[in-house]
Structure formats: C-alpha cells, structure tokens
Amino acid sequence: MEGDMMNLIKVCPSVVISLCYCYWIRKLVPPGIKRLVFLLPIICLYIFIPLSFSSVHLTGTIGFFLAWLANFKLLLFAFDMGPLSSHPLISLPRFVAVACFPIKIQQNQPRQNGKTPHPNPSSMIRYAIEGLALGVLLKIYDYSDRIHPKAIMCMYCFHIYFLLEIILAMVAAMARSMMGLELEPQFNDPLSSTSLQDFWGRRWNLMVTSILRPTVYDPTLKAAVNVVGPKWAPLPAVFGTFVVSGLMHELILFYMGRLQPTFWMTWFFVLHGIFLTVEIAFKRALTARCRLPRFVSGPLTVGFVLATGISLFLPEFIRCQIDVKAFQEYAELGQLLNNLTCGIFHNSNL
Structure with a gap:
C-alpha cells in the first residue's frame, strides 16, 4: 500500500x-x-x-x-x-x-447568508449508520466459514452499496468544504425501487445514469428513430446503454483483478437491458390498470437485482479474488491505525 x-x-x-x-x-x-x-x-x-x-x-x-x-x-x-x-x-x-x-x-442550489448550506443532518445519520453496518459486515466475515455462500454473496451486495455510498459522500464533503459546492445525491434509496426502470434510471448510481444518457442513450435514440420510429426508439437505446455499461464494468473489473475477462459481468447488464427493454415495451402496450401494484413490483424488482447480482455479477469478483484482496487491505489498514494509535499513546506517556 x-x-x-x-x-x-x-x-x-x-x-x-x-x-x-x-x-x-x-x-x-x-x-x-x-x-x-x-x-x-x-x-x-x-x-x-x-x-x-x-x-x-x-x-x-x-x-x-x-x-x-x-x-x-x-x-x-x-x-x-x-x-x-x-x-x-x-x-x-x-x-x-x-x-x-x-x-x-445542483441547479439553483439554496444558500443561507450567501453560504452553501451544511449537509442535511438526516443524511449524516444515514451515512453513520451505513458506516457502522459496513463495520459489522467486516466483522461477520470472520465467521464466513459458518455462513452459507449465498448469504455471503447477499452480504457482498450490501457491502458494495454501503462502500459506494460512503466513498461518494466523502467526495461530496470535500467538494463542499474546498469549493463550496453542494452536490446532488448519487443514490436515491434503491431498496425502494418499484421497477427496473425506477431502479436504474432514478435510484442507483445517478452519476453514471447522467453520464450514460448523453454519451450513449441520446445518440442511439436519435439513430433508432429513423429505423423503428419515435415510439419504439427508446428500446434499442436502453439496451445499447446497458451493453456499454457492462463493458465499462468489465474494464473496472480488469483493473481490480488483472485477469482475462470472461464477460459474465457484461452479461449481467445485458440481461438487465433485455428485461428493462421488455418492461418498457409492456408499459407502452398496457394501460396503468394492468400494471402490478407497488407492493408486488417492489419486492420483485429488488429480488431480481439481488438474484442476478449473486448469480452473474459477484462471482466475477470472487473469481478475481477481489474479496480476498480487499480483506487483506482492511487488515493492513487496521494494523496501520493500530500502530499509529499505539505510537501516539506511547509518545503521550513519555
């Protein structure tokens, strides 16, 4: 390190x-x-x-x-x-x-007395809870030999979510303190998603969504309008966006694991692109009365994301031993902090 x-x-x-x-x-x-x-x-x-x-x-x-x-x-x-x-x-x-x-x-960000407002206290409490939950997960991993592998996979899903939230919150805090910028949130309670369109478009990693829209979705949509017409043009645009997202995730995985790609992670996004395309097609073909109620579509959406993540997304992390390397880095960081604490305590007693 x-x-x-x-x-x-x-x-x-x-x-x-x-x-x-x-x-x-x-x-x-x-x-x-x-x-x-x-x-x-x-x-x-x-x-x-x-x-x-x-x-x-x-x-x-x-x-x-x-x-x-x-x-x-x-x-x-x-x-x-x-x-x-x-x-x-x-x-x-x-x-x-x-x-x-x-x-x-943020556009037209509110100010008080000419200053950028402080972060929402409820957000700070949420980040603290997520940090605590991440620490609990790291402790539970010590007993992973007694836990079912599928349960460990499910824990990895929450681990990734909490870690991304904390990293992006740290970036927001630095931007706020150094440049007075108040940033738009990167997540919007993804566990409350009621559909794949809701999850990927309005709740999960919104910065990626906002950058993929003008770079991939909009050009593909413009090209598809001339082929399939304006009504159905969003379908190939959505699918193409997921393909590009899958390839970029594959690149990040290669950086982390340095192993030859198998493209199973790309297939995770291709599968979601297919299902989201079908979902949009059904929404366009059916009336609002024919759609599933929220208390049914919500658990189905979250369950589908977790199931496909455990089957296609996370196994690639394990193949590249990213979980093993991450735990080693946590141990090294813990040892470093322990040495610093002992050093400070020793010096204070001199």
Whole structure:
C-alpha cells in the first residue's frame, strides 16, 4: 500500500496538469472532431493510469473516476456537451473537480447568508449508520466459514452499496468544504425501487445514469428513430446503454483483478437491458390498470437485482479474488491505525 500511496502522489499532478491542458484547449480549439483529436492523448492516459496501482480499492475508485466518468465527460466536452461545457464561465479548479470526480452541481442550489448550506443532518445519520453496518459486515466475515455462500454473496451486495455510498459522500464533503459546492445525491434509496426502470434510471448510481444518457442513450435514440420510429426508439437505446455499461464494468473489473475477462459481468447488464427493454415495451402496450401494484413490483424488482447480482455479477469478483484482496487491505489498514494509535499513546506517556 505504501507503493500505491507514492504512485498516487505522482499521478495527482499529472491528472491536474492534463485537465489544465483540456481547460486551455476549450479556448483555442473549436468543438468537434478537431477538439477530440487534441483530447485523445488525455483519454488514453486516463485508461492506463489505474494500471499503476495494485490496491483493489484504489484501482476500482480511480478506474471509475478517470477511465470511465472523466473520459466520458471529455468525450462530451469534445463536442461542447456535458458538465464541462454546461458552465461557460467555470473556473479552472471547478473544471478539474467536475472532470475527475463524480460531481454534478445542483441547479439553483439554496444558500443561507450567501453560504452553501451544511449537509442535511438526516443524511449524516444515514451515512453513520451505513458506516457502522459496513463495520459489522467486516466483522461477520470472520465467521464466513459458518455462513452459507449465498448469504455471503447477499452480504457482498450490501457491502458494495454501503462502500459506494460512503466513498461518494466523502467526495461530496470535500467538494463542499474546498469549493463550496453542494452536490446532488448519487443514490436515491434503491431498496425502494418499484421497477427496473425506477431502479436504474432514478435510484442507483445517478452519476453514471447522467453520464450514460448523453454519451450513449441520446445518440442511439436519435439513430433508432429513423429505423423503428419515435415510439419504439427508446428500446434499442436502453439496451445499447446497458451493453456499454457492462463493458465499462468489465474494464473496472480488469483493473481490480488483472485477469482475462470472461464477460459474465457484461452479461449481467445485458440481461438487465433485455428485461428493462421488455418492461418498457409492456408499459407502452398496457394501460396503468394492468400494471402490478407497488407492493408486488417492489419486492420483485429488488429480488431480481439481488438474484442476478449473486448469480452473474459477484462471482466475477470472487473469481478475481477481489474479496480476498480487499480483506487483506482492511487488515493492513487496521494494523496501520493500530500502530499509529499505539505510537501516539506511547509518545503521550513519555
């Protein structure tokens, strides 16, 4: 982990410098293919940066932030679209922050006495509970040899959800304290989803949804309108979006595991793309009276996501031994904190 920390110190300046270059490009190169050509070296750099790290937490987080989100934002930026182009007078620090972090600035954010409001206390309580739940899960894993493998898989699902919530909350806290930005939430109570469309479109990892819509969904929708007409054009657009999402998840998995991909994780998203496409088709064909009530569709949706995640998504993490590596990193972090605590206590007694 010490080597990864040193690599992180070396990588951060290169990321900032490359984004300064992109900010400078905006003023000199008009949007279009020409600007894209100037941005391609940066996009390639961000694809290779995660390979500099060995920690599964660092490679996964940096791969998600740079190779996926930042690159997709730069692709939009090349054509004067997306969050990097939506604010013409955006400052350089904000440009860098929005580019390399999952940040989506709230529109017309409320202020009190000219200051950005503090985070909602209820949100802080929720994050504290999730952090506590994550700690409990880590303790339960010590007894994994006595727990059914399927139950462990289900625990992994909540582990990933809690970890993502906490990581994104930390990013929001840094943006709030350093730049006064109040960010839109990245999750919206996914366990309350009433359909796959509700889960993927309005509740789960909303930053990914907002970046996939202009980069994949909208262009595919525009092309499909000329083929199948405006009524059914959303169906291939939705399916294509899930295929791209699956391939990007496969890339993040490769960063973390460094094993040849089997594309089972891609099949997880393809399957959800198929079922969501069918769901949208049925909604368009049937009236509201023919749809399932919420108390039925809700458990079915969450159950389907969990079942397919346990069958297709999580086994890839286990194949790459990401769970084993993650637990080793937790142990190393715990040992480091223990050594620091002992050192501080020892010095205080001198």
